[in-house]
Amino acid sequence: MTQLLLFNITNGLIIGAFYVLMALGLSLILNLSNVINFAHGGFLVIGGYIAYTLTPYVGFWGALLIAPVLTALIGLLVERVLIRPLYGRDPLYGLLLTFGLAFMIEDGTRAIWGAQGKPVTIPAVLARPLTPELFFITGYRLFMVVAAIAVVALLFAILRYTRLGVRIRAGTLDLETVSAMGVNIHALRSLNFAAGVYLAGLSGVLAAGQLGLEPTMGTGLLMPSFVAIIVGGVGSLTGTLIGGLLIGLASGVTAVFLPAASEAVIYVLMALILLLRPRGLLGEEGMMT
């Protein structure tokens, strides 16, 4: 029982790490561009497939470095061409546009790489379990969590200590004032969007190594990421971080006692939060209400 529980807690934390990476990217984009990026799952899939294509040439480690950057560049292009004309308009339009974009990406990846799932080879070092007793903790799973922690730590360090980070945080609160202070908010939004998409691409590469690749895999991770943001509170990246881990853990633990409800439990959690604390765990009162 203890081992089963431990197994599912680990599972929950690993899934939670994915939710966090996805939700942080979504959250960044939502805070500064006021767009719910429905295509975020699509960018995850793009990242994964680029890694799959690159692996034979540059190996897994090379792909891990290059694929998210390429995905971010695609994101930059999308922001420049499609999203920028929508700034200042009703958020409805950004939502609808990225929704359509998600369709196109899913169908496009299917046309290019086929509907069949694709495996991504991971280095042999990472494929082994750590110890026979803890057979469920392979090196790769540990690596995913470490990578996620490292990236999240880096993101928070950038936001906390660099000029760019300060501007992004300030823009979340009041973009107009940031613009009035002489900051080029177009460039800021572009960079911020690319950063968000980078996180999606990275999640895609990491997920590909664990789960393999399918054109539809992005959509499955998108909804929990929404829930993570709602639970954590819109406008707070720390909240998103906690929210993602919390729902990952909740669904992991529920899987032990009531497997059928492991997916539903995150929504129950969301309903409870909305009932007891409508602004989310760390959401600012008055943000986006």
Place this chain on the structure above:
Amino acid sequence: MSGKARNLALLAAIWATLVLAPFWMPLVGGYTALGARVLVLALAAMSVNFLLGFTGVLSFGHAAYFGLGAYGAGFALKFLAKSTPLSLVCGMLLGGLAGALLGSLIVRRRGVYFAMVTIAFGQVLYYVAFQWSSLTGGDDGLRGFSRQPLDFGFASIDILSNETAFYFFVLACFALAVAVMGYILQSPFGRTMIAIRENERRARFLGIAIERHIWIAFSLSCFFMGFAGALYALVNNFADPRGLHYSQSGDFVIMAVMGGMRNFWGPLLGAAVFVALQDYLSSLTVNWMSFVGLLFVLVVLFFPRGLLGFARPKASA
């Protein structure tokens, strides 16, 4: 006065087109069943627009109440009684009551956040319909029911095998729902909804209970949605979880936006164009999903006010 005359002429043209549809549709390559589909999806898109266009609140999870309406009608026909009117009432109640219940949680948020919460709650209902396969048939959908002849005591109309008779039945239901919707929008309550859309803060200062009004508007639109869903179950003699999925919600929203969301009849036009395009594209290419996605992108970039978009532009966010 001339404006009034123009409105009457427009109304007459719309209803004439709809009433005569079984006669002109085959001429342009359509079929009567497609007409019934357009009417039902148009009613759903108009229900979404009741909230989006007239209260200014975006629900991106409304398909959930549509799908519940379909299941409600299916359950009623399968387990309660073989009666078409009863199935419509049951579908409407299931969709509407679920909406009213969840709506009380949802209306606490506004803007983008409101949209996210509606999506998430819509997905809960989708998962319930998907997982509870002993009741709903799961992924295979709910089968084993069919619409029943309308029995008036002195006469009965066969709407099961007679496609044209069924089309007129759907049209009558559509007309009834649309009349109620129009009546609500003309009422003081409807005017208040528009006041909230135009300037929520000012409406609040005037002493309007914003949250309660949005909740009522949300619930009403869910009742309409449930009714449309119940009709949809009768069209297909089938109900499945995909009717609840957020991608279905997206279709409804794009119908409303494409037609023109500030116009009462916009979603009807949007639904007609959307259904015709989808029907045509899916017969043409396996990659029709890309084209539907492209349609979303093009509408947003080039026709944000829709085909009937002569209304004023929306205030910037």
